[in-house]
Amino acid sequence: MSIFDSFLSTPAMRTVFDGPAVIAAMLRFEAGLARAQAEVGLIPADAAGAIAACCNLDDVDPVQIGLDSGRAGSLAIPLVKALKDIVGQRHPEALPHVHLGATSQDVIDTAMVLVTRDALALLLADVDAAIAALLRHAGQHAATPMLARTLMQPASVTSFGLVCAGWAAPLVRSRERLQAAARAALQLQLGGAVGTLAQMKGQGAVVRARLAAALQLRDPGATWHTQRDSWTALACELGLLAGSLGKIALDISLLGQYEVAEVTEPAEVGRGGSSAMPHKRNPVASMVALAAAQRAPQQVAALLAAMPQQHQRALGPWQAELAEWPQLWLTVQGSAHALAGALPGLNVDAARMRANIDRLRAELPAQAADEWFDPALADGVAGLARAQAHDLQTRFDVIRNNTSSKDGSP
Structure with missing residues (x-):
């Protein structure tokens, strides 16, 4: 945003879309996804709890994630990598379950x-x-x-x-x-690699519904x-x-x-x-x-x-x-x-x-x-x-x- 944009918008709205707010929302998705998958037995409950505990904005660097996204081509790639690094250090047994099927x-x-x-x-x-x-x-x-x-x-x-x-x-x-x-x-958006939720072993629709409810969003029924x-x-x-x-x-x-x-x-x-x-x-x-x-x-x-x-x-x-x-x-x-x-x-x-x-x-x-x-x-x-x-x-x-x-x- 240029200096000339500043008086045409408001600080409150700028905060909504700034890096920390978006990264925090992405972490909410990852924590909610793990919990929803645990509820249907796709991943262990302990692993879901560990992943959710690591989805903390204070543990990641939004500025660095933004910089890394330029090379990766996606904001999610460095964010998921950072989350996996944290989970791997603190709860290595939960690492295979991070971002599963998404x-x-x-x-x-x-x-x-x-x-x-x-x-x-x-x-x-x-x-x-x-x-x-x-x-x-x-x-x-x-x-x-x-x-x-x-x-x-x-x-x-x-x-x-x-x-x-x-x-x-x-x-x-x-x-x-x-x-x-x-x-x-x-x-909610949840479709997996090509919209089929194939990695969720037939539980994709249930996971989507549970995650949507947890985030208080509408379940679209499809990607x-x-x-x-x-x-x-x-x-x-x-x-x-x-x-x-x-x-x-x-x-x-x-x-x-x-x-x-x-x-x-x-x-x-x-x-x-x-x-x-x-x-x-x-x-x-x-x-x-x-x-x-x-x-x-x-x-x-x-x-x-x-x-x-x-x-x-x-x-x-x-x-x-x-x-x-x-x-x-x-x-x-x-x-x-x-x-x-x-x-x-x-x-x-x-x-x-x-x-x-x-x-x-x-x-x-x-x-x-x-x-x-x-x-x-x-x-x-x-x-x-x-x-x-x-x-x-x-x-x-x-x-x-x-x-x-x-x-x-x-």
Whole structure:
């Protein structure tokens, strides 16, 4: 990650995908695999306990494993070697049972699923905060009239509450789709060398089910080494979310221009200043979200392009996917986090909104002005804003209440 990425993402999300977190998730897979195999009698229980005891992040060097992966061509190869070295030194009798019947992609894919589950929790917390803030504004400003603008020009009258409901609606839909996509994508990977689990002596399906339960992941019922549709579908939902967040950011940045001055981001010491012009207060949250909306489509496209994967194990596309996946999450969560921080404190200048309406009315013939801004129209817009906000709040509450599925995945 370059220095220019730092303010477009968050430390929390960077931690989710950094080396120690991924290596720790890989070790969780290895420990869980040994225990699951012991439960069905594939390996001795003592060996499973010994292997699990050696799956300790403090005993390995994530930096060295990362360096060694360049020569090995896989992060799993140096990790499994390091684990075998530790087990061989401490419990040599358990050494033949380390990583039994699994392959590199099993441990890496499952580790990526585990850290992605953590990433999703961070993202959804920010999306929920953004939705909640928008729905509060929708209720509070249902009757606050403002100019609607079409083709970048003043059009007719709407209300700021209705605008906020319109901003919230795609976020609520995106929240719902993300939840469904995650249920499909956050699944265990366990297929062995070519997806047959041949080394598990007919116990592969049972081991897979037990390991999935232990890691609180969905059991896919089969390997998905080169079947990346569910995984990539989750990425596509992230791209849609980035676009919806970017739409909100674009509107806020336009409404906050000095010449319009109807809605501005909250002020904060040291935020949004200029090195040359002390009077400026730049909309930093909108900037982050707009940058994400520019970057996410290319990141999603890279993941879509990586879907055609050769035979039972990919040469190149899977590796490209692994490198791109964290970047997309960093991008989209950076956007959601920025807006979740700004939306609750938006400065809404109702007087300025009304002044802009009145200034335009004054330029119209009297009959057209009266027809264009009839108080009854404003009342109708307020009712529409309240109804939409209520419907969205109801749907949002249902979605949040259904966040956890029976198998523990989102």
